[in-house]
Amino acid sequence: MFVKDPCGIACILVTYLAVFYADYVVIKWVVLQTMLDSLWGTFNVVMFNTVIFLLMIAHIKAVLTDPGSIPLPQSRVDFSDIHSSDSGCDFVNWTICARCETYRPPRAHHCRICQRCIRRMDHHCPWINNCVGERNQKYFIQFLLYVGALSAYAVALVVISWVQECQDCIQDIPLKQARIMHCVILLLESALFGLFVAAIFIDQMQAILTDETAVEQIQQHGPFRPHKPKMALLSEVCGKEHPLLWLLPCSSVSRKMDTPLIDHHV
Numbered sequence: 001m002f003v004k005d006p007c008g009i010a011c012i013l014v015t016y017l018a019v020f021y022a023d024y025v026v027i028k029w030v031v032l033q034t035m036l037d038s039l040w041g042t043f044n045v046v047m048f049n050t051v052i053f054l055l056m057i058a059h060i061k062a063v064l065t066d067p068g069s070i071p072l073p074q075s076r077v078d079f080s081d082i083h084s085s086d087s088g089c090d091f092v093n094w095t096i097c098a099r100c101e102t103y104r105p106p107r108a109h110h111c112r113i114c115q116r117c118i119r120r121m122d123h124h125c126p127w128i129n130n131c132v133g134e135r136n137q138k139y140f141i142q143f144l145l146y147v148g149a150l151s152a153y154a155v156a157l158v159v160i161s162w163v164q165e166c167q168d169c170i171q172d173i174p175l176k177q178a179r180i181m182h183c184v185i186l187l188l189e190s191a192l193f194g195l196f197v198a199a200i201f202i203d204q205m206q207a208i209l210t211d212e213t214a215v216e217q218i219q220q221h222g223p224f225r226p227h228k229p230k231m232a233l234l235s236e237v238c239g240k241e242h243p244l245l246w247l248l249p250c251s252s253v254s255r256k257m258d259t260p261l262i263d264h265h266v
């Protein structure tokens with residue numbers, strides 16, 4: 001499922017451009033200019049690109065993973081019996097989406113951009129051109145973490161390169177001016193993206209630990225849910241494996257379905 005939203009596609013391109021520019025400045029204007037004489041330079045290039053690799057994997061997974069969309073019904077659904085049905089209490093909290101014309105489980109909400117109802121929808125994020133929902137929230141949070149780590153790493157490398165400037169590296173004035181310009185742009189870019197993802201990361205943690213998605217925080221009339229311990233809430237989003245593995249964008253989120261999918265064959 002790929003959403004055809006021009007704003008979302010532009011945001012993805014901006015993200016990739018920003019990451020590639022950061023890599024270019026770090027390699028060409030920081031490491032090659034000031035850290036050539038040691039293994040320290042090679043080490044930083046490898047580490048910086050490892051973070052970029054993880055960032056890209058998490059981002060691609062957040063973009064391409066279905067956030068938990070509710071399939072549209074094959075045929076028109078007859079809603080007249082929704083309250084009279086006593087065939088089972090599994091569907092007690094299910095609601096109807098008038099736009100999708102279908103039943104949806106509790107905590108599912110309609111996204112106007114995706115034009116679908118999304119399970120446990122948090123918000124629609126243009127930076128991943130996708131909703132943040134039940135099945136891709138883990139990758140979204142990993143993406144935020146890696147962008148934060150990359151920003152901090154870039155700032156650290158620029159600072160280190162200025163403090164430990166080697167004497168015989170560059171004496172050429174235009175070259176030095178170009179280096180200053182690129183380093184300043186990289187610092188600004190890192191500060192901007194770093195603070196931005198830090199703010200969203202705090203929001204996401206609050207939403208998970210209070211067990212309320214951004215959509216539910218606005219509505220403030222969600223059904224009562226039993227209180228759960230913090231680790232249980234985190235593992236609902238990140239998976240059952242060891243918390244250290246939550247940082248890796250490789251394992252897929254294997255969640256049990258809270259509610260069965262309704263059969264639409266009326």
Ligand SMILES: [Zn+2]
Binds near residue numbers: 097099100110111115
């Ligand atoms: Zn809907």
Ligand SMILES: [Zn+2]
Binds near residue numbers: 125
């Ligand atoms: Zn959406």
